[in-house]
Amino acid sequence: MIELHRVSRTYGEGATRVEALVEIDLHIPAGQFVSIMGPSGSGKSTLLNLVSALDVPTAGTIRIDGQDIGTLDDDALTLFRRRKVGLIFQFFNLLPTLNAADNVLLPVMLERKATAADRDRALAILDSVGLGKRAHHHVHELSGGEMQRVAIARSLILEPRLILADEPTGNLDSATGRSILELLKRTARDHGTTVVMVTHDRAAAEAGDRLVRLRDGHLEGDEAVTVPSVGGVG
Amino acid sequence: MRALLRGLGRLFTGALLSLVHLAALALSPWRIGRLLRTVSLPRFYEHRLRTALTVLGIALGVAMLISVVLVNRSILRSFAETLDDISGKADLEVTAAASYEEEKLEGIRGVAGVLRATPVVQETALLRLPGAKGERLLIIGVDFLGEDDEHFRRYDSAEMKAIKDDPIAFLNASTHLIIGRKLADRYGLKLKDAVPIQTPTGVQQFEIWGFIEDEGVGRAFGGAVAVMYYQAMQVAFDRGTRIDRVDVALAPDTPAEQVCAAIAAALGPGFEANRPDRRNAQVSQMLGGLNLALTMGSLVAILVGMFLIYNTMSISVVQRKRELGILRALGTTKRQILALFTLEGFLLGCVGSALGVAIGLGLARFMLAALTASVNEIYLQVAATEVHVDPLLVLAGFALGVAGAVASAFVPAREATRVSAVQTLRTGRFTPQAPRRGFTRADAGALALAGAALIARALPPIAGQPYGPFAATTLVLLSLALCLPRVLGLVRAILRRPLEAALGVEARLANDNVPRDLRRATITAGALMVGVSLTVAFAAFLGSFKTSTLKWVSQTVPADIFVTSGARFSGVKNTPMADTLREPLSAIPGVAEVDRIRIINIVYRDLPIKLLSANLEIFAKHSQMTFLQGDAETSVPAVLQGDVMVSENLARRLDLKVGDAIKLAAPTGERSYRLAGVILDYTSDQGTVILDRATMIRDWNDARVDTYELYLQPGADPEPVKRAIEEKYGEALNLFVLTQTEFRGELEHILDQTFAVMNALEFVALVIAVLGVVNALLATVLDRIRELGVLRAIGMLRRQVRRMVMLEAGILGISAVIAGIVAGLVLGFILIHDIFVVQSGWYIELLFPGVEIAQVAVLVVIVSTLAGWYPAREAARLNVSDALEYE
Numbered sequence A: 001m002i003e004l005h006r007v008s009r010t011y012g013e014g015a016t017r018v019e020a021l022v023e024i025d026l027h028i029p030a031g032q033f034v035s036i037m038g039p040s041g042s043g044k045s046t047l048l049n050l051v052s053a054l055d056v057p058t059a060g061t062i063r064i065d066g067q068d069i070g071t072l073d074d075d076a077l078t079l080f081r082r083r084k085v086g087l088i089f090q091f092f093n094l095l096p097t098l099n100a101a102d103n104v105l106l107p108v109m110l111e112r113k114a115t116a117a118d119r120d121r122a123l124a125i126l127d128s129v130g131l132g133k134r135a136h137h138h139v140h141e142l143s144g145g146e147m148q149r150v151a152i153a154r155s156l157i158l159e160p161r162l163i164l165a166d167e168p169t170g171n172l173d174s175a176t177g178r179s180i181l182e183l184l185k186r187t188a189r190d191h192g193t194t195v196v197m198v199t200h201d202r203a204a205a206e207a208g209d210r211l212v213r214l215r216d217g218h219l220e221g222d223e224a225v226t227v228p229s230v231g232g233v234g
Numbered sequence B: 001m002r003a004l005l006r007g008l009g010r011l012f013t014g015a016l017l018s019l020v021h022l023a024a025l026a027l028s029p030w031r032i033g034r035l036l037r038t039v040s041l042p043r044f045y046e047h048r049l050r051t052a053l054t055v056l057g058i059a060l061g062v063a064m065l066i067s068v069v070l071v072n073r074s075i076l077r078s079f080a081e082t083l084d085d086i087s088g089k090a091d092l093e094v095t096a097a098a099s100y101e102e103e104k105l106e107g108i109r110g111v112a113g114v115l116r117a118t119p120v121v122q123e124t125a126l127l128r129l130p131g132a133k134g135e136r137l138l139i140i141g142v143d144f145l146g147e148d149d150e151h152f153r154r155y156d157s158a159e160m161k162a163i164k165d166d167p168i169a170f171l172n173a174s175t176h177l178i179i180g181r182k183l184a185d186r187y188g189l190k191l192k193d194a195v196p197i198q199t200p201t202g203v204q205q206f207e208i209w210g211f212i213e214d215e216g217v218g219r220a221f222g223g224a225v226a227v228m229y230y231q232a233m234q235v236a237f238d239r240g241t242r243i244d245r246v247d248v249a250l251a252p253d254t255p256a257e258q259v260c261a262a263i264a265a266a267l268g269p270g271f272e273a274n275r276p277d278r279r280n281a282q283v284s285q286m287l288g289g290l291n292l293a294l295t296m297g298s299l300v301a302i303l304v305g306m307f308l309i310y311n312t313m314s315i316s317v318v319q320r321k322r323e324l325g326i327l328r329a330l331g332t333t334k335r336q337i338l339a340l341f342t343l344e345g346f347l348l349g350c351v352g353s354a355l356g357v358a359i360g361l362g363l364a365r366f367m368l369a370a371l372t373a374s375v376n377e378i379y380l381q382v383a384a385t386e387v388h389v390d391p392l393l394v395l396a397g398f399a400l401g402v403a404g405a406v407a408s409a410f411v412p413a414r415e416a417t418r419v420s421a422v423q424t425l426r427t428g429r430f431t432p433q434a435p436r437r438g439f440t441r442a443d444a445g446a447l448a449l450a451g452a453a454l455i456a457r458a459l460p461p462i463a464g465q466p467y468g469p470f471a472a473t474t475l476v477l478l479s480l481a482l483c484l485p486r487v488l489g490l491v492r493a494i495l496r497r498p499l500e501a502a503l504g505v506e507a508r509l510a511n512d513n514v515p516r517d518l519r520r521a522t523i524t525a526g527a528l529m530v531g532v533s534l535t536v537a538f539a540a541f542l543g544s545f546k547t548s549t550l551k552w553v554s555q556t557v558p559a560d561i562f563v564t565s566g567a568r569f570s571g572v573k574n575t576p577m578a579d580t581l582r583e584p585l586s587a588i589p590g591v592a593e594v595d596r597i598r599i600i601n602i603v604y605r606d607l608p609i610k611l612l613s614a615n616l617e618i619f620a621k622h623s624q625m626t627f628l629q630g631d632a633e634t635s636v637p638a639v640l641q642g643d644v645m646v647s648e649n650l651a652r653r654l655d656l657k658v659g660d661a662i663k664l665a666a667p668t669g670e671r672s673y674r675l676a677g678v679i680l681d682y683t684s685d686q687g688t689v690i691l692d693r694a695t696m697i698r699d700w701n702d703a704r705v706d707t708y709e710l711y712l713q714p715g716a717d718p719e720p721v722k723r724a725i726e727e728k729y730g731e732a733l734n735l736f737v738l739t740q741t742e743f744r745g746e747l748e749h750i751l752d753q754t755f756a757v758m759n760a761l762e763f764v765a766l767v768i769a770v771l772g773v774v775n776a777l778l779a780t781v782l783d784r785i786r787e788l789g790v791l792r793a794i795g796m797l798r799r800q801v802r803r804m805v806m807l808e809a810g811i812l813g814i815s816a817v818i819a820g821i822v823a824g825l826v827l828g829f830i831l832i833h834d835i836f837v838v839q840s841g842w843y844i845e846l847l848f849p850g851v852e853i854a855q856v857a858v859l860v861v862i863v864s865t866l867a868g869w870y871p872a873r874e875a876a877r878l879n880v881s882d883a884l885e886y887e
């Protein structure tokens, strides 16, 4: 599904040059739930941005579904993100002028005119993330956890093969965080979606099947998660 | 090419910023100056484009104001200077309503206290030299052989001295003259050369007997000047024995008022002795309407400029909330913040106004040529070629620009200081404002302003100027500006579904984005609205005026062919012709009847009006006069018996009624005419008195003809007649032969030319407003960087982003257009019903300028959408991963 071959990303020139990622080789098969951990500044977000085609590597190739995304132009990359990737950020994921349901529908509306069937599906997904009753609420009327759920629902609406989440629970209390992770895990399993999630939290990381560790732009560790279920932690 | 443009743009913004920087450095000895340098300057650099736009907005406003006023002053000044060069040393000038008989000179000389008196004849005539495209020459006829004349004028001319010693040869012909050195040099003219000049009897060859250096008289009228012996000039220009005025010098210690009264008494009613500068006042009065309209226009330009300044300043506050919070947390006092922001306004104001002064001076040079042309066409002959820079005026324009900038910085600055430190440090989450329902404060304000406008409209004129209605126009604009949030809401509600259906979700997002910063949206749309309303109002006015005038021409002046000399129109530029063409013109096949029109400038009750004569029998037969008082059956026979009619505007201005006595100072003495009728007439915006040709010849000794009006036999084709006239007399008399259609076209052209300055003003207002749109949308994009990052991340294409931002600009444009049309129609109504009627005495019907409204609507919506292009491009080019990091 995802193949990184000797991928490097450097920022800046001369004295201010930062090697955020150095010759990373990584293979993630379809359907896997991968957690990425590492200290602050180790290159986690950089890696995620490269995989979601928000950024381009300074060296190396990235293949997703066999497609070398380095060869695509901006429009193609944008369509790739829209159709193949679901993105969830740490905070401020949503458009404040839209209500929850319309936020979920946004990727569809960017693609085409939303039909009644699309709306029904958006409501169904919102229902499945436990927000059936909040569908017509405006963003400012939602709590932080509810906003993240809406973001998850949005990432699912076009049934992407890949979900990329950068610290989706970073701004939430632990109970809320746990339920969000549970949700991610469940959807990944149900739809066979590949998930790559960046986190600072060891417990959160154990929601996945595999744990990749980064330090100073290098792969420091790559292991299968042995703890059988999130429920077992804590 | 693009790189070059971009380079120039960089250079320009760079230069502006350096100026701002320098100004800031100048303040560095003070504490606030240091704050300015550490806090404000980096901001200015970071948002260099916005800073440049703000400076440019102020600059344009100031430039417009300065250039318009400078141009007006320069025209007046050039007139006054010529006057000064020609008769600067005269204590008094003796004038009648028009020219008068030379014999009056002796009467003047006999008045006690008059030390010297000398006659003056004056003409502006067309030079017919090859290459002198329409250039005019001021010819003064003086008695330079008499002793008195040299007391009044300084001639720096060696030849003239020689002539004085031995005048016989010079006086031998009526075509000998002395010309200005400047003019002679320009055309390479030498002594004894022949100069062809247009005269009432055709082109005559004048002989050069000398030159006057560029001093005194030689400097008058921009150097395009010639001097003749006055009696020779009377012959050459078919003036009989009439002179235009007598210059008078007083004996020492004689009170001027006393002599004035004595002269008036000695010469009889109608004659006046005045100080020469009195004529300046008359010229001001004549140009008054033009003047005031221009000044109002530039005030509007500055108003729009201030919108822009205010816009930028308030945007800057919004964007710096966090920074302000930090400043406050670090112990900066409220007062310091207030001072800082006001100072920023001051700084931008200074740089902008300085730039505005520079642009204004350049613009004035450019406008002077255009405006002089139309002034020469309708008002009076001036040779205004140089912009007279009045330092005080420039300073006033500068100060106004700075004051505007400071004022529009102060309001948002005060707001900034009200924000508490804690509140600003928290990153605000967006809370959509619930749409205001019911009666808001803005509604109350709008109503109050509308009420005030109604009252101001009804205020009587002060010193003949409609200041009340002028104020009403501003009040109307402000009132409608307060209604803009409602208009925006309405437009958004109407456009929401159709736009989304047609253009997709980006249209909907754009629509939703508009009210997120309602104040910014209102101000941006407000500036646009002002621009649109000016365009609509001027179009309404000009369209209505043109229609009324053209309708009047076709009804009242229905001649098939108009023949004039020296200019296409009988106005101030044409040369009156001797009365020699009636017979030959009547003999041309197809011609049924020939009327002769003579128009002279007279002064009546201090108004510089026109006295128009026609053969009223012929005139009344063809024309359908519109009578406001009297009627064709009784008035026309009365005028044939020696009565007069007056134009509608003169009657309205002076409150004249049929039966009143109109006393005019004719060259033969004062005449009293009975008023027999009031008719619609657009000959002069000051007023017109109409009499029969026989009366004119009898009382005014003037048989010359300005226009021959030809009526053709039914069905005759005007073209062959026109060609026949041109072939036979065209060259010698420099004739302009216009058919009715051409005549109307020419009239329209002159009106357009006169009001071209208005078009320039509305254009600048629109440009400033569009700059405001660019500015506001740039701010919008900056406000929403993170949001744009999210949209791009989840799959919004660059072109969708571009479309979203441009549509937001378009929606602002549409709202502004709607409010602007309403405001413009109200303004047009006030302009016609309350302002123009006072300034000209004409009452015209307001026509709905449908075509112009459609044009400006389409144009403004397109242009404001395009104004979103640059911010849209910036938004589309955002680096997505950086934008997501942005906070």
Ligand SMILES: Nc1ncnc2c1ncn2[C@@H]1O[C@H](COP(=O)(O)OP(=O)(O)OP(=O)(O)O)[C@@H](O)[C@H]1O
Residues within 6 Å of the ligand: A011, A012, A018, A019, A020, A038, A039, A040, A041, A042, A043, A044, A045, A046, A047, B882
């Ligand atoms: N746009 C940029 N310009 C310059 N340097 C950058 C940029 N983005 C990231 N970096 C640098 O690259 C390195 C990796 O950054 P990255 O954001 O990937 O870290 P991270 O692991 O996500 O950290 P955190 O846990 O704090 O989010 C850091 O040293 C950072 O300073």
Ligand SMILES: [Mg+2]
Residues within 6 Å of the ligand: A044, A045, A046
């Ligand atoms: Mg990170």
